Amino acid sequence: MKNLFTPNFGQIPYCLAGREDIVGDITHALDNTPGDPNQTTILVGARGTGKTALLRTMAAVAEQRGWISVNVACLPGLLEDILQQTARNGAAFLEKKDGVRFKSINIASVFGIEWEYARGIEPNWRSRMTDVLDALSEHDLGLLITVDEVDPSLDEMIQLASVYQLLAGDGRKIALLMAGLPHQVSSLLANKSVSFLRRAAQCHLERISDADVEAAFLATVKASGKDIDASALQEAVAAIDGFPYMLQLVGYRSWQATGEALKIADHAVEEGASLAETDMRTRVLKATLDELSDADLLFLQAMLQQEGASEASQIAQALGKSSAHVSTYRRRLLEQGVIAETGRGRFDFALPMLRPYLPEYIASYL
Ligand SMILES: Nc1ncnc2c1ncn2[C@@H]1O[C@H](COP(=O)(O)OP(=O)(O)O)[C@@H](O)[C@H]1O
Ligand SMILES: [Mg+2]
Incomplete structure (x- = not known):
């Protein structure tokens, strides 16, 4: 028996509650031809609403559908990181698919990471990315870039968005999935150099319905080898109140409070919910109010x-x-x-x- 709840930021939950529409739209866009509007999507939500979990989920989905994914946070070095990850993940993908083993020196050349620099002129990021995408398209692979915690004050973020617009405009198989807090996204969209992003699909991560919370909670409990009393389940759903992070906190704490017993009872959820509330206060509410x-x-x-x-x-x-x-x-x-x-x-x-x-x-x- 193992506690399968994941009460940490950025972790893909064992069972993703709700969000079918968003996952469906983006998956459909990846399967569609270049130019599908949902290939450029921004996820918007407060802390703990599941932005990072969704980015990571979509990266995994993309990898099952002929895309490689690279995942970055909005930090200096972002552009170089994207190139390096693309080369590494592209090589790993082909190794798995074709059983080919690349020597590490070859990885770079296969994906055009190493160039002959004529007279000391370094190719810019756009032309290096073009080479990489050409190499990927020879293998019919697309590239999904996920950017977490978008920050418009980082020059490289603006550069990434502008180059992306050009590459996507050329009909290349490339998609961009971004996530941020509401104020990060609104200031990104206010930036004139990337005004095309205002046409990107925006998904607001709202509260998850009680029915979806209940189903995901129960499925996670059952998969972990325990069960839960009907009244305890209702109490957990009420304490979670549609908030993804609370689902994990209440689940994790209630599971622990159950000890060796096989069934999660009312008292365990009561104890779990109260511990979860303390976590929620310090890790989400206080952090949010401190910024006001x-x-x-x-x-x-x-x-x-x-x-x-x-x-x-x-x-x-x-x-x-x-x-x-x-x-x-x-x-x-x-x-x-x-x-x-x-x-x-x-x-x-x-x-x-x-x-x-x-x-x-x-x-x-x-
Ligand atoms: N749809 C969901 N269903 C269940 N748990 C989720 C869901 N989305 C996120 N979580 C969980 O909630 C917590 C916060 O998610 P995270 O993606 O880190 O939020 P954010 O990036 O918006 O701050 C994590 O523990 C994650 O496993
Ligand atoms: Mg996050």
Whole structure:
């Protein structure tokens, strides 16, 4: 028996709850001819909504469908890293497929990584990538580039996006899947040099339905060799509240609290959910609130006066501020993924447990 829940950032879960539409659309785009609009997709979501897990899942899907994938974080060295990973993964793919073994020296030449530099002129990144893509296309392989935590302040990110646009425009088999926090994505899209990205497909990673959470939770428990009482399962689903990271935390902690027993009972989920809430507070909620300004926090504090969703006029009144102030801060908080619109001009907290945690955070902060 092994605990199969994965309560760590960036881990592909044993069972991916929900997200079928997104996985389906991107998979379809990979199977389609170059130019399918979903071949350029941006995943947007708050911490813990499953961006990295989805990037990694799609990379695995791509590799089963005649693509190689390279996965980078938005850090200096990004462009060189993409070239090197492409060569390495391309060679590994062919070795598996054809049973050919490349000597490590050959890997570079097969994928055009080594060039004769005429008179000291180094080819630029675009022409090196063109050579690599030519080598891949000889083997009918496409290239999926995944970029996590997009950061428009990194020059190489902008360069990557521009060169990608040219390569994709040439009809090459190349796809770009990016992920970021809402404010990272909105500032990337605001950058004029990559305005074509505004036409990329955007997927907002919203809460997962209770039915999908329940199915994934149960499947993970069963695969780990245990079972769960029906009432305990309902309690777990309620504590998870549609949030992917909580699914893993509640699952992991409840499983551990069950010890050697074969069935996860109510008391184990109670204990598990309470430990999970502590993890959630420190690893998601505090980290998110730490990035906000004082005025953002005052806005959120004013929202506590309503039991449910708030309206702009209520916040304006509570803060004694203009409606322009309120709409500025509402937009900022929407972009951060901290609040979400609930219809009819109303908005509410978007992260689970943020409402009960907020007073505690503000008290410790003042
Ligand atoms: N659809 C999902 N179903 C179940 N668990 C998920 C799902 N998406 C992510 N997770 C889990 O949630 C946690 C956070 O996911 P991660 O991809 O790191 O989030 P993000 O990159 O958005 O911060 C990880 O433990 C991951 O295994
Ligand atoms: Mg991540």
